[in-house]
Amino acid sequence: MSENTLRGRKIILHDMCLRDGMHAKGEQISTEEMARIATALDDAGVPLIQVSHGAGLGGNSLQHGFAPHSNEEYWDAVIPRLKQAKASVLLLPGLGTMKELQSAWDHGVRSVHVATHCTEADTSPQHIAYARKLGMDTTGFLMMAHLNTPTGLAEQGKLMESYGAHSVYITDSAGYLLPEDVKTRVAALRDVLQPETEIGFHGHNNMGMGIANSLAAIAAGATRIDASVGGLGAGAGNTPLEVFVAVCERMGIVTGCDLFKLMDMAEEIIFPLMDHIVRVDRASLTLGFAGVYSTFLLHANRAAARFGIPARDILVELGRKKMIGGQEDMIIDTAMTMAKARGLLKETVAA
Amino acid sequence: MKKVKCALIGSGNIGADLIYKIQRSPFLEPVWMVGIDPASEGLRRAAGIGLKTTAAGVDGLLPHILADNIQIAFDATSAYVHAENSRKLNALGVMMIDLTPAAIGPLCVPPVNLREHADRVEMNVNMISCAGQATIPIVFAVSRVQSVAYGEIIASLASKSVGPGTRANLDEFTYTTSSAIEQVGGARKGKALAIINPAEPPMLMRNTIYCLTDEEPDQKRISESIEEMIGEVRKYVPGYRLVNGPLFDGKKVAVFMEVSGLGDYLPKYAGNLDIMTAAATRTAEMFAEEILTGKIQLQPLKEAA
Numbered sequence: 001m002s003e004n005t006l007r008g009r010k011i012i013l014h015d016m017c018l019r020d021g022m023h024a025k026g027e028q029i030s031t032e033e034m035a036r037i038a039t040a041l042d043d044a045g046v047p048l049i050q051v052s053h054g055a056g057l058g059g060n061s062l063q064h065g066f067a068p069h070s071n072e073e074y075w076d077a078v079i080p081r082l083k084q085a086k087a088s089v090l091l092l093p094g095l096g097t098m099k100e101l102q103s104a105w106d107h108g109v110r111s112v113h114v115a116t117h118c119t120e121a122d123t124s125p126q127h128i129a130y131a132r133k134l135g136m137d138t139t140g141f142l143m144m145a146h147l148n149t150p151t152g153l154a155e156q157g158k159l160m161e162s163y164g165a166h167s168v169y170i171t172d173s174a175g176y177l178l179p180e181d182v183k184t185r186v187a188a189l190r191d192v193l194q195p196e197t198e199i200g201f202h203g204h205n206n207m208g209m210g211i212a213n214s215l216a217a218i219a220a221g222a223t224r225i226d227a228s229v230g231g232l233g234a235g236a237g238n239t240p241l242e243v244f245v246a247v248c249e250r251m252g253i254v255t256g257c258d259l260f261k262l263m264d265m266a267e268e269i270i271f272p273l274m275d276h277i278v279r280v281d282r283a284s285l286t287l288g289f290a291g292v293y294s295t296f297l298l299h300a301n302r303a304a305a306r307f308g309i310p311a312r313d314i315l316v317e318l319g320r321k322k323m324i325g326g327q328e329d330m331i332i333d334t335a336m337t338m339a340k341a342r343g344l345l346k347e348t349v350a351a
Numbered sequence: 352m353k354k355v356k357c358a359l360i361g362s363g364n365i366g367a368d369l370i371y372k373i374q375r376s377p378f379l380e381p382v383w384m385v386g387i388d389p390a391s392e393g394l395r396r397a398a399g400i401g402l403k404t405t406a407a408g409v410d411g412l413l414p415h416i417l418a419d420n421i422q423i424a425f426d427a428t429s430a431y432v433h434a435e436n437s438r439k440l441n442a443l444g445v446m447m448i449d450l451t452p453a454a455i456g457p458l459c460v461p462p463v464n465l466r467e468h469a470d471r472v473e474m475n476v477n478m479i480s481c482a483g484q485a486t487i488p489i490v491f492a493v494s495r496v497q498s499v500a501y502g503e504i505i506a507s508l509a510s511k512s513v514g515p516g517t518r519a520n521l522d523e524f525t526y527t528t529s530s531a532i533e534q535v536g537g538a539r540k541g542k543a544l545a546i547i548n549p550a551e552p553p554m555l556m557r558n559t560i561y562c563l564t565d566e567e568p569d570q571k572r573i574s575e576s577i578e579e580m581i582g583e584v585r586k587y588v589p590g591y592r593l594v595n596g597p598l599f600d601g602k603k604v605a606v607f608m609e610v611s612g613l614g615d616y617l618p619k620y621a622g623n624l625d626i627m628t629a630a631a632t633r634t635a636e637m638f639a640e641e642i643l644t645g646k647i648q649l650q651p652l653k654e655a656a
Contacts, residue, residue, distance in 0.1 A: 061542055062503045062561040062603065093521045094545040119549040120510060122518045147549075322550035329505045329559035333607040336595040 006218060007252030014048040014200075014226045015041050015241055017270065018078070019090055020233035022054035023295050024278050027065040031077035033273065038078040040269060041229065042085040044261035046241070048111055048137075050088045050226075051078050054234070054295065055326075056115070057089060057096030057104065063328050064095075071100070072107055079108035086110045086137070092326065093123045098130045105134045113169065114160075115141035117324050118148040121156040128163035139200060139224075140165035143325050146176040146291055150188035157189045167198035167224055172213065173295075173325055175206025175235055175288040179216035186220035200224030203239045205231060206288025208280055210239030211247055218253065229262055230270030235294030236284035242266045286312045290319035299328050303335035308344050354380040355639035356420050358412055358445070359402075360436055361427035362386035362393030364514045364617060365450055368624050369425055370397060371615035372632040378639035379632065382419055385412050409436045416443045422642060422649055423635050426451060429516050430523050437475050444651040446638055447475040448631050452523040454479070458531045460487045461633045462583035469637045472647045476634060479531045480524050481623035482506035482543055482558065484630045485591070489560040489606050490536030492580035496572045501563040502538030504528070507546045509553035512621035521545060538562065556610040556622035557594075564602050573597060573604060587633040588626050590619070 018034055034051065041049050052071045053059030060066050067074075071089070079087050088111035089104045090096075101112065114127045124140060131138040140160025142153055157168040170177075170185045177185070182201060189199050201217035203210040203226070214225045227244050231237030242262035248255050280288075283301060287294055292315050300318075304311040314335050323330050339345035357379050359366045366384065373381040384397035389406035398404045403419075405411030415421070424440050425448045426433050433453035440447055449456060456475030459468055460483065468476050478484065486504035493499055517524060525543055532541025548554055574597055584591045590611035598605040610622030617624050641647040 058542075058544075061544065062501075062563070063505050063544055063559075094525070094547065097522045097525055099522075117547065117549065120518075120547050122515070123521055123547060125519055126522060322548070322554070324546065324548050324550075326544065326546040327505075327507055327548065329605075329607070330507070330557065332598070332605065333557075333559070333595050336598070336607070 010254045012224045015046045016228040016238045017232045019050035023234035027067040035077045040265045042082045045257045049085050052089045057091045057100035075107040111137035113139045113141040118142040118145045121159040125163040132164040139167045141169045143171045143173045145170045150184045154188040154192045169200035171202040174291045175204030176291040179212045182213045182216040183220045186217045190221040198223050202226035204294045205236040230266040235287045236280040237278040283311045286315045292319045293325045299331045307335045307339040309338045356382045358383035358421045358424040360385040362391045365427035367393040368616035368628045372628050378636045441652040444649050449477040452527040463491045480528045481627040483528045483531045484626045485558045486560045487536040488580045492576040493562045494537030498565045499538040499562045501540045502532045503542045503561045505544045505559045507557040509620045510549035553620040558608045560606045562604045587629045
């Protein structure tokens with residue numbers, strides 16, 4: 001991919017700090033921090049900012065953790081302060097509902113990622129149609145995209161387009177894909193979707209491929225890229241937005257964002273906010289290597305501490321059992337079953 | 352022994368599986384299957400084993416109700432057509448067991464509240480959802496020991512076991528199940544999550560139940576109550592099994608369950624299908640027993656003006 005082939009391409013960046021980043025913060029970000037981050041992103045020219053619980057609409061739960069505030073409180077803290085950026089939200093059918101989507105619209109949210117596992121697009125028609133009826137910028141978001149073939153993803157993307165999605169995403173939830181895998185998947189979508197349907201890529205940096213994968217996606221025809229300043233996101237984080245903007249500037253890809261403002265923001269706001277350094281470490285690399293949902297990281301660390309099974313062993317077993325996003329309950333369950341097998345836990349836990 | 356004659360409405364996965372469950376019942380006899388697609392696999396199978404079939408919907412069944420003495424009908428169509436089906440059949444004195452998320456009648460989880468519904472001779476009872484049948488007994492097992500502020504359930508289903516109706520209407524599934532966790536399970540607030548997993552070979556249905564109790568949980572009594580309840584459910588769903596827990600963490604009680612099916616219509620991984628059809632059959636049997644002994648009599652419902 002030479003500099004010349006991508007020079008002049010325009011892409012739309014979508015920041016994930018205030019949604020995927022919630023996972024990295026154990027869902028604990030205050031409304032004040034949200035407002036500060038969102039205004040900095042807005043000021044740096046980032047056009048779309050996702051704001052919600054890490055699991056999106058309906059995310060507040062024992063399964064996914066309770067944030068200190070409702071999604072509505074976060075939107076009210078953030079959206080009135082935005083000058084140019086639009087706020088977006090995540091909706092996983094089976095967790096979030098149309099009632100919550102209506103509330104998001106009422107509070108000023110104007111874009112949505114309607115997310116399904118990469119083989120289950122047909123669980124999204126109600127929600128995509130409802131988002132379109134509301135007038136939202138609507139994305140079909142195919143998660144764990146390494147678990148489907150390029151042809152399979154093309155079929156699923158076509159379904160989402162038929163329900164009304166303006167754009168379809170290849171979502172590398174496990175940070176497993178390599179650039180060639182991304183290229184073939186985006187190209188397969190580009191072959192079948194209408195020319196006006198945009199293609200997006202959402203990466204995780206578990207194998208260190210966030211930026212390379214996003215470039216591969218653009219080369220194959222993607223025009224929307226999810227990233228987060230400082231990489232604040234699940235697992236080893238999302239594609240770091242400020243680094244990606246720097247690479248785009250050098251390559252002549254047009255993002256409309258102010259690099260120096262984003263660099264300052266990463267250094268002064270995001271890094272000091274992190275509870276742990278969001279990076280490729282043993283556990284997050286295991287996610288990418290084994291193809292496990294990035295959000296499982298902190299849950300697996302907690303289960304490891306409780307039941308004495310190494311987090312890596314739990315993650316590899318979850319990968320083997322083909323657990324997908326949303327099955328966080330199976331992390332404790334798997335750790336308990338492993339602990340019994342290793343003689344670390346009695347059959348009955350009850351007193 | 353005399354049996355109560357039944358009609359099955361809807362020829363999808365649930366309807367097809369129900370045939371097997373009802374055929375084995377000492378109190379029920381499947382007589383009619385109703386579909387809307389003459390080419391459907393379910394109708395073909397039903398005809399193959401001697402049921403009368405119609406592809407003309409409920410209207411195709413109505414002229415035969417009295418002649419064939421149909422007294423109980425199972426509706427496994429969709430929430431959108433159930434109300435109309437129920438109205439037409441209730442008017443002829445047929446009791447409805449609703450397997451859609453329509454929930455126009457009272458919600459039924461057999462080991463929790465079936466007795467009450469039978470005593471009141473309800474003419475329409477709703478079976479909630481597969482996730483509801485698999486988890487609400489456990490929520491109830493905790494709430495009958497001490498008060499539960501919040502109940503949350505996560506149902507993981509094998510992709511191959513989830514039909515097009517459920518897929519296209521996941522919100523109805525969420526609303527109905529959440530509300531039943533409160534109304535039947537006894538939690539003050541309920542929340543239901545569903546995950547569809549495409550793993551091959553398909554995973555068995557898994558259900559996780561979380562309850563937040565108001566006071567510190569009485570571990571011994573809650574564990575005993577759950578164990579007893581699992582025994583009750585196993586009477587009609589033998590593959591209902593505790594995998595891990597109860598795990599106590601402050602005021603949080605976590606229970607990890609698995610359901611394997613009998614493998615009647617879909618393979619054993621489709622425990623979600625089984626627990627729904629088995630609960631519906633159990634419900635029909637209780638009404639049927641009492642009809643047969645003359646304890647209750649079904650009456651035609653007058654149409655509301």
